Each structure stands twice: as C-alpha cells, then as structure tokens.
Amino acid sequence: MTVDEALAIVDKILEPKRLTQTQQLVFCQSWSGKTYLDIAFDAGYDPDYIKEVGSQLWNSLSKVLGEKVTKKNMQSVLRNYQSAKKGHKQDLSSSEAELEFPSGVVSINSAFYIERPPIEERTYTEISKPGRSLIRIKAPSKMGKTSLMHRILAHGQEIGLRTAILSFQRADSSVFTSLDKFLRWFCANVSRQLKLKPLLDDYWDEDIGSKVSCTLYFQEYLLEEIDSPIVLALDEVNRIFEYPDISGDFLPLLRSWYEDANELEIWQKLRLVVVHATEVYIPLNLNQSPFNVGLPIKLPEFSLEQVQDLAKLYGLEWANASEAEELMAMVGGHPYLVRLALYRLAIREITLEQLLQEAPTLAGIYSDHLRQYLTKLQEYPELAAALKQVVNSSGSVRLEAIAAYKLESMGLVKLNGDQVTPSCELYRLYFSSQLLEEEKSSDRLEQLEQENQKLQQLANTDSLTQVANRRYFDEYLQLQWQWLSTQPAPLSLIFGDVDFFKAYNDTYGHQKGDACLQQLATAISNCANRPTDLVARYGGEEFGVILPNTDAQGAVKVAQLIRKSVKALGIPHDDSKIDLDPILVSISLGVATIIPNSQSSPESLIAAADEALYQSKAQGRDCVTLKSLLKK
Structure with missing residues (x-):
C-alpha cells in the first residue's frame, strides 16, 4: 500500500471530515518512518505542536475503526482494514492488486505516470x-x-x-x-x-x-x-x-x-x-x-494515444480505440478524470456504460470533484453566471474577458480566441443541471447578483458617455497586456482628443458640450466594435481605444474611420480654428502599437500613443499620427 492509497483510505474513513494540511503532513511523514522531531524540523514547526496533531489524528482513527491506532501500528491497522474491505474481491489478479488509486502526486517510481513530450x-x-x-x-x-x-x-x-x-x-x-x-x-x-x-x-x-x-x-x-x-x-x-x-x-x-x-x-x-x-x-x-x-x-490534456497507453497500464483489454474515445467524449483528456475512471474500471467496480451514465450525477465517481467546483462557484456568483451561459449554449459563446480567463484557469472552460466552450461534456451536463437548480431555488440571490452587476457596471462606466471609465481602462489594458505577452500578439492603443473643445463649451454651453461628447462616444464605439475592443473616456474630452490583436495598419484604419465618423456627425463648431467647410467638430488621434513583453510596460504604450496625439495636434489637428513600437 502506498502512502497516497493510505491517505485516500483515511479520508474515506473520516468522512465527512477532511484532514487538514498539517494532519496530511504528519500522516505522510509518519508513514515514511520519520519521527515527530524530524517532521517538525523539516517543516519548520514546533515539535510539541506536531506531536499534538499526531495524537489527535490517531485518536480520531481509533474511534472510527474501533481499535487503538498509534504512530507505530497505523500501517498494519490500515492494511488489515483494506484487506477486510476487499474480502469479497479475492479473485483480483496480482497486477490488479497493485493498482494505484489516483489521489495526489503520481510517485516518482510509479508505472502509471504518462509523459507529455517534449x-x-x-x-x-x-x-x-x-x-x-x-x-x-x-x-x-x-x-x-x-x-x-x-x-x-x-x-x-x-x-x-x-x-x-x-x-x-x-x-x-x-x-x-x-x-x-x-x-x-x-x-x-x-x-x-x-x-x-x-x-x-x-x-x-x-x-x-x-x-x-x-x-x-x-x-x-x-x-x-x-x-x-x-x-x-x-x-x-x-x-x-x-x-x-x-x-x-x-x-x-x-x-x-x-x-x-x-x-x-x-x-x-x-x-x-x-x-x-x-x-x-x-x-x-x-x-x-x-x-x-x-x-x-x-500542461495539456492527455491525447487519445496516451489514454490508450494508460488503459493498458491499468490492465484493461480494450480491443480498439472506441472505449477510450467514449471515455474522452465525456471527460476529455483531463489526467485525473481519466485515471479515476480507469482505476474504477480496472478493479471491476463499475462498467464503462454505467460509469458514463452516472458520471454527471451525484451517484457518479466524480461527485466529490464536481461538488468542490460547485462550492467554489457559489463563492463567486459572477463566475457561476458566466459558466451558466457557456454550459447552456449549444455552441461556443463570448464572455467578458476577465470571467473567461478565470474559468479557464479553473479548468472549467476552453478558450479559442474569444470563443468559450466547456472543457468537457461532464462539466456541461453537471453544471447545466446544478446551476439551473440553483437558479430555481435562489431567486433572491439572482436578484442580488443582478444588482451587483449593475453596481459593477456603474463602477466601470463613465456616467456621461456610457463608455468605460478611466479605472476600467487601466484594468483592462493591464489584463490584455498580460494575456498578449504570452502569445505573443500585437496590442494597439488610440488616443483621441476633440479639437478646440474648450472653445466649443464656451460658445455653446456645457449642456451642448455634454451632448457632443455623448454623440462622439457612440460614433467611436461603432468604429471599434469587436468583443475584445474597449472604448473609454480617458479624461475630459479625451477618449482611449484599446485594440487587442491589432497591428499598426489595422489600428490606423480604425483611427481614420473614427476621424471621418466624428465629422460625419455634422456638429457645428463656429469657433474651431481648423479650416473646414462647413466648420464642424473634429478630432485629432494618436496611434501606438506594440507586442507586449517583459522589456516593456503598458505605460510605454500609453506614452507612445500620447506622443502621437501631440504630433497630430502640432500638425494642424483633424488627422491621425502613428507611433509604432514594433521592432523592424
């Protein structure tokens, strides 16, 4: 019996309680023969504290098993317990008896570790x-x-x-x-x-x-x-x-x-x-x-070939790839989900047909794993709402960028560009059911969620123009910088400043000025309308446009479209000093493009776009200037 198998047995014995991290440490190190003093020394704890943790653990096991468990006899007690539980399975072959229960780290000498070259x-x-x-x-x-x-x-x-x-x-x-x-x-x-x-x-x-x-x-x-x-x-x-x-x-x-x-x-x-x-x-x-x-x-998921190799190690005689394909159709190539299924199949506890039928239910072998995710989602209602969109869709969906990245980090979804899909069919089936039940039983919670979303939107939105505010602009630029630096891919930024806007306010009044900014915000948003684009009021009469995955040429095209769209609004501006006929509200724009990396920062992109905007103003305004930071 390996220490991981023993730890899994102890967790099962003590259910619904779970071992703390310190109890797991004491158990595993005691199993390997270390003294309390050694454990305390290696982990940086007080020896008396480690001894007390061990004493409480052995007492808990003694009460459940009905016999005295100590640090010295715990291995023999757990082996006897395992033998008694397997009394009705004496027909298992010796190779089956040596199977590893998939819990925690795959030990260094394990034959069940699958490499993922290179x-x-x-x-x-x-x-x-x-x-x-x-x-x-x-x-x-x-x-x-x-x-x-x-x-x-x-x-x-x-x-x-x-x-x-x-x-x-x-x-x-x-x-x-x-x-x-x-x-x-x-x-x-x-x-x-x-x-x-x-x-x-x-x-x-x-x-x-x-x-x-x-x-x-x-x-x-x-x-x-x-x-x-x-x-x-x-x-x-x-x-x-x-x-x-x-x-x-x-x-x-x-x-x-x-x-x-x-x-x-x-x-x-x-x-x-x-x-x-x-x-x-x-x-x-x-x-x-x-x-x-x-x-x-x-780390990638297992491939079909790797799942087949692992099935052979577990002693499963699958004649062709069909069984592996059926399993992967449910759980994908997730190492833990695959290994747990193969283990249950290898000890003949369940058939593949029954396993797949029960997998997304509370009676299935993945119930504990799924319940942990559900508990986590309950702590973050905005992520639960986002995942509900994904699992209830027949195809891929687009999510708000931060929610998509967090769900991907949890392993619940896959990203393909800005398209989001469930990581596997198991998650789609389980969470579409569970999240629906949650919705039915918590109408009040959903109402609070909606109110929180409104508050979040208010916190991220400029009240006058209804585009993003400066705070969300900074947060979103940082997020896109982190994401695109791992690709790598270009990131472009446009700064636009309304020409002679102070004179406009002085002539037409602030109400007209506010209405002018609202019309401009709408026009700019119509020009930068991809799901990942962000239009923000950067300050006063200045707007910022973040364009992920956009090179310099593409960003200049968007900037020129903005410039023409603003003039197409036909807003009179008699005090503009730009030589136009008729004299209309116009905008000057600066464009900067970079591929994010560790040698630069978002501040360098902002400075470049700001410098390009200054040059546009110096050149007579109502024009576009590019400042590219890409290496030639």
Missing part, C-alpha cells in the same frame, strides 16, 4: 544548463503539475543539484499575517531542507527591511554554504494570491533574484520552479512579475 525533456534541460533558470508550471487543479515538479527535482538530484520544495498550502494562516513573518518562514524552511542551521537573526535587520534581509540571507548564507546549484520548487503559489500585501512584495522579489543572476554569479546557483493553478489577478508591474520570464509550461 515537456519533461524541456524542463530537465532548463534546470541543467548553467546560468539563471526559472520554470513556470501553470495548469488547473489535478492536471499533474506537482507530479511534474517532483520529476524535475528528481532529475536535479540525479545530476548533482541540491533541491528544496515549499508547498504554500502547508503554511499556517498565521504565516501570512505579515511580509516579515512570511519571509522568515520561507527562509527557515529552505534552510532546514538544505540541512543548514537557520541563522535568521544573523541576517535580519528591521532597518533595511524584510526583502533586503531575505535577499542577503540567500546571497550571503544559503547560496554560499552550498557548493552545487539549488533547485527551489514553490508549489501552490496561488495560495499567496489571496494575500495581496504579501504577494505584491514576494513575487517581485523572486523576479529580482532571477534578474540578479545577470550581474551576480552567485544567483546563478538558484534555479526556480514556480507552480500555480490560477492567473495572477493582483496589480503587478510587468517588469516586476516572475510570470512573464523564464520557461512557461502549460
């Missing part, structure tokens, strides 16, 4: 090469991120590198109460895993701050004491996204260490592996983010 080889090469190194592994929950991370660490050990791993999910909530406490926890854990005595007080100085103290601790102590390079793996990094005050300082700190390797050879000894499940939805300067440098790894 990902493994690329990561091994990245940590093996001299110089700075940073690997970013991103995928939704249970896609195999941590399993890949452990293989990277194992390869590092094989070639003589030192390794350390920190899972942020294992940190107590109290660790996140301040940046200082978090960084001390961080340094202490790395020290212990490298078998070095924590010397925090020798390097920590409140006068220079926590980040500098932490940097000096690594640079002058940890990296100096270790002869070989260190592979430091940070798992479940998305945990700190919940604490903006900490992530806003810690993530740029990681980026600074990566950049320091260009100048200081000592930092080339640090090889970082960052693992996270979701996008970073905190304001983060692109030049300070560790999420747009290094080697990005986005």
